Amino acid sequence: MQKGRNSKATTKAPTRQMWRRSVIVLALLLLFCIGVTAKLSKIQIAQADYWREKAVDQQMSDSITSPKRGTIYDSKMTILAQSATVWTVIMSPNNIKKEEIRIKIADDLSKLLDVDREKLYQKTLKTKSQYEVVKAKIEYPLATELSEWIQKNKLESVFRIIEDYKRYYPLNNLASAVLGFTGTDNNGLYGLEAYYEKTLAGKPGRIVTAKNGWGDDLDIKLRFEKTIDAQDGNGLVLTIDSAVQYYAEKYLEIVVKETKCTNRGSVIIMDVNTGAVIAMATKGDFDPNEPMTITNPDTLAKIALLSGDEKSAALKKAREEQWVNKPISDYYDPGSVFKTFTAAMALEEGTASENSKYYCKGGLKINDRYIKCHKAGGHGSLTFPLALSNSCNPAFMEIGQKLGGSLFFKYFVGFGFTERTGIDMLSESRVTDLLYFSEDELNVLNLSIASFGQNFKVTPIQMITAMCAIANGGKLMKPYVVQQILDSDGNIISNTEPVVKRQVISESTSKRISKMLADSVNGGGAKNAYIPGYRMAGKTGTSDKTDQNVASNTKNVVASFAGFAPADNPKYAILVMIDEPQTEIRFGGTIAAPVAQKIMSEALPYLGIEPVYTEEEKAAMDRTTPNVTGKKVSVAQSMLANANLKYQVVGNGDTVLRQVPEKGEVIPKNGTVVLYTEEGKLSETTVVPNFIGKTMSQANIAAANARLNLQISGLGLHSSEAKADSQSIEPGKKVPPGTVIKVSFVYEDQIE
Known part of the structure; x- marks a missing residue:
């Protein structure tokens, strides 16, 4: 009986234990299911977007396509900046399955594309990446060679060659400080490229492609690709005329080199009636195709002596300095050019007139300070116009004092010297009250000094904008450099209209x-700006860099000229500024005015301004030699006499075999044409004398003795005191008799 009871108990016990185990297992399964369900819910609901993106990333390839950046044109539609097609090489390392493929890619492409092998190999190891740039902006021949390599090695799933764009500046340095440049990503970094970035850049496009589970392209029947086209950028049409810009840069570069200028030079030419900038030049400058290259050889030589961090810092500084657009960014003391505005203030307010008289004894004492005139011993008695023409400091101190600080400051503000001009360019310098005397600060001493343009600072763009107001009837214009914005099809989106900011002085x-x-240009201190047939108006300036000179114990100056033409119907204004010339003679009238003369002599005829010659100018005008070669000597003599030209016959023949100068060359009135009539005489030569430093009379005698003709430019015909400062053929060279030598004359005055 006992055995039976024990057997029954044993049977029931496992059943109870199994039930408990089953409950536990079911509970665990339930908890597991709840956990899985919760996790799935989290994935499907809370994290749905995240996992959907991950799935799309694995199944879709998304490539960005670059838009074509807008073209920049000059006013005549000459291309100044454009984007050309290049190609960027993209690698998808996640599609590389074998180590030997990685090695081959690194070995072959490091040579073909001229990239670092180790860096390229490291990119092949990024197995989770589908977008690694191997090399950007390769040209067509290299892209073609690479494409053939990809096909040959069956690596189409690993590499893509995407169309891209590279910025080119076909005129190289021309207007480089105005244009600026772009970076490797095609974004504008300096100049108009940066200021008009949103206009020029366009909008990127996309190419979306479906992939299989391994990241490879789908079978051709299942392949999916969606393209969103890039939107090309808009173009700019500038007010800059590349021909006038070339004239400005050509002569500015010459004077910067000749004067060993240490802080570059600037030229601005502006339409006085609209504010449109026709030219804006800076020398030294840079090539925007290679903006990182330092162009100043002296700077490069100094940097070459450095090393390490010091060298890196010097390179960075040198690059940034050459990129700066000096005409809108640099401050300078305007010097005697500012006397123009003091004079205009006094005339407008009636505190001075053309009949006002002043006496200069060489200086004027203000409180306990004696301020000298640039002319030792003084100018003596002066009328108001002569005070301006002779740039007399004491006279203008009196003019400023009579005007008074309140009125002076009123017009100082009116002419725009306390504000930015608002030109549509990057980095126009801020104007703060630290740059000039406030009305309250214009005591007798400060007012006297400010009246002749010292102890305050302006920018070149402020100065020429104010000079345009002098020329155009008193209206202060807002300057601008972009005339039109074009869409990618060439349609005009917007056109800039002139903006009159305010009337500063009366038309009278x-x-x-x-x-x-x-x-002043016709016979005063600005006479080196004289151009026959064009009545130039203008004022020179030579300003001390007082704060810098005191701090560094130097004697640097800024030589400048500001003017416009024609004086009786002004069209175009010009400002020339030479910052820190290192020559012995460094006055604005001697250095800057001749530059303005040379630029405007070429620019004004090009711009369609007709010359109007005085009778004196007509009488002195050059002639063009007629064609007398092959004619009888008697006929040639008659033709030359009718052209107001002399002749010299060489040989005993009766027919002209050769003439010097040849037909069509410019020769002065009463110049001599040499007529060769025998073969044996054709090889005759004469030696070119040194004309530098001679007056026109002395130069003519030397030319006559050497049997040469002089073509005079500058002041040779206008001032007996002007001296030759350049000649077209170097002294000592042997040339045929009758050859025309171009000689430029300047007046070496010391008027500031």
């Missing part, structure tokens, strides 16, 4: 001061 005062400035 404008005409009166313009006449005085024209007289």
